[in-house]
Amino acid sequence: MLRRLITLGCEYSDTKTLERKIILVNIAALLSIITTTAYYLLYLIYDNSALMFSGGCQMLLLPLFSLSLWNNYRGNFTSARWLLFLVAVISVLTAITTGQGTVFNTHFYFMLFAILPIALFRNEEWLSKAAMTSLNMIIYIYLEVFGWPHDPAMELLNQSQVMFLQVMVAASCISCLMILQSINEVYAEQAEQSLQRQAFTDGLTGLYNRRYFSIQLKQKMAQAPLCLLMMDVDHFKQVNDNYGHDAGDQALKHLAEVVTEHLRSNELFARIGGEEFALILPAKEARQRAEKLRLAIASTPLFYKSRRIDLTVSIGVYQKGNGDSEEDIMRGADKALYLAKVQGRDRVITNSAPEYKKTS
Ligand SMILES: Nc1nc2c(ncn2[C@@H]2O[C@H](COP(=O)(O)OP(=O)(O)OP(=O)(O)O)[C@@H](O)[C@H]2O)c(=O)[nH]1
Incomplete structure (x- = not known):
């Protein structure tokens, strides 16, 4: 329920930035409703006529905060x-002018309202931002310099009640800023992560792409003995030619899924070219597992529009030697893959195979 209220209107937003701003407005409206009600309850407990009158006037404005939520719900x-801003400004002005004056430093809220437009309005709405910020700064400075007289009934409050209300005003201003800033931070982090994921992910298969693979290969080279496997779909052009490009796409996704099922969660597998994939495995088990992968692919056909498409792959395996650079490893695996192709495809060739050594 609360989540639904906070995200009212997000379904219309086409960008993360707008979504964040909609959520901020919803939260600010809800916070305004909650704090206004909390203050009013406190005024009732204090049983002070001036406070109850000013709080009552503020309570009359509550439906207008709900109207702000309603506008988001409608996409306005x-x-x-x-x-939200106008009602918030009017609400605080009402509290000050109908009895409270500036005794509790309620005018601090105008400082908060001067900062918030920066987060809530979009950059292209700079005029709204500037207008809101200036208006609130002027009101704040005026009230800070000249103050506003309070109703004589306020004198009946004791020292600790006045102090408590002053602390509440300061605390609620700071809490609002903290909540809104935290949401900004969460969104900024999510946006950065999502951009990074996109930059490193292959759109078709969801696997890592070549760029990410190269970065990881560099890092992993210093670790335990490793093997690079390069895998290429055999006669893939025929899949496209016989069944269409979409079938080809489905075949690549299918292959990515079959291989992923046979991997441990921390193993690096990427699509590094059209129908070419790369995988890093521990050296001692690479040969065996490459063979298992080849068999798994050959024995798991793709069914596309009720037609069966059998796929096979050729795999080149290269075990990193002492002093091998990233390019040496890539070149070595590529050569093993080439040999697997020329020897008839649907097979695994490693750099320890006699045919590999013969050509070096
Ligand atoms: N459907 C689809 N096809 C792709 C994609 N990327 C590359 N291709 C196709 O993959 C085919 C690769 O063909 P070739 O390089 O001739 O290799 P092949 O037919 O697999 O033959 P061998 O590798 O020699 O076994 C080309 O027809 C490309 O158009 C893709 O993302 N989707």
């Missing part, structure tokens, strides 16, 4: 933002 984001 600009109206929602403006409404």
Whole structure:
């Protein structure tokens, strides 16, 4: 329920930035409703006529905060933002002018309202940002310099009650800023992670792409003895020619899934070219596992529009030697793969095989 309220209107947003701003407006509207109600309950406990009157006037404005949520729900984001700010400003002005004056430093809220437009309005709405910030700064400075007289009934409050309300005003301003800033941070982090994922992911198969693979290969080279496997689909052009390009795409996805099923979660597998894949495995088990992968692919046909498509792969395995660079490893695996192709495909060739050594 709370989650639904916070995300009202997000379904219309086409960017993460707009989504973040919609959520911020919803949270700010909910916080306004909660704090106004909490203050009013406190005023009732204090049983002070001036406070109850000013709090009562503020309570009359609560439906307007809900209207801001309603506007987001309807996709009217600009109206929602403006409404939120105007109602918030009017609500605090109401509290000050209907009895409270500036005794509790309630005018600190205008400092908060001067900062918030920077987070809530979009960059292209810079005029709204500037207008809101200036308006609130002017109100804050005026009230700070000249103050506002309070209702004589306020004198009936004791020292600790006044202090408690002053602390509440300061605490609620700081909490609002902290909540809104935390949401900004979470979104910024998510956006960065999502961009990074996109930059390193192959769009078709969801596997890592060549760029990520190269970076990881460099890092893994210093670790335990490793083997690089290069895998290429045999006669893949025929799949495209016979069944269509979409069938070819499905075949690549299918192959990625079959191989992934046979890997441990931390093993690096990537699509490094059209129908070419690369995989890093521990040296001592690489040959055996390459063979298992080849058999798994050959024995798991793809069914595309009720047609059976049999796929096979050729695999080149290269065990990293002392002093091998990243290029040496890539070149070695590529050569083993080439030999697997020329020897008839659907097979695994390693750099320890006699045919590999013969050609070096
Ligand atoms: N459907 C689809 N086809 C692709 C994709 N990327 C590359 N291809 C196709 O993959 C085919 C590769 O063909 P070739 O390099 O001749 O190799 P092959 O037919 O697999 O033959 P061998 O590798 O020699 O066994 C080409 O027809 C490309 O158009 C892709 O993302 N989707």
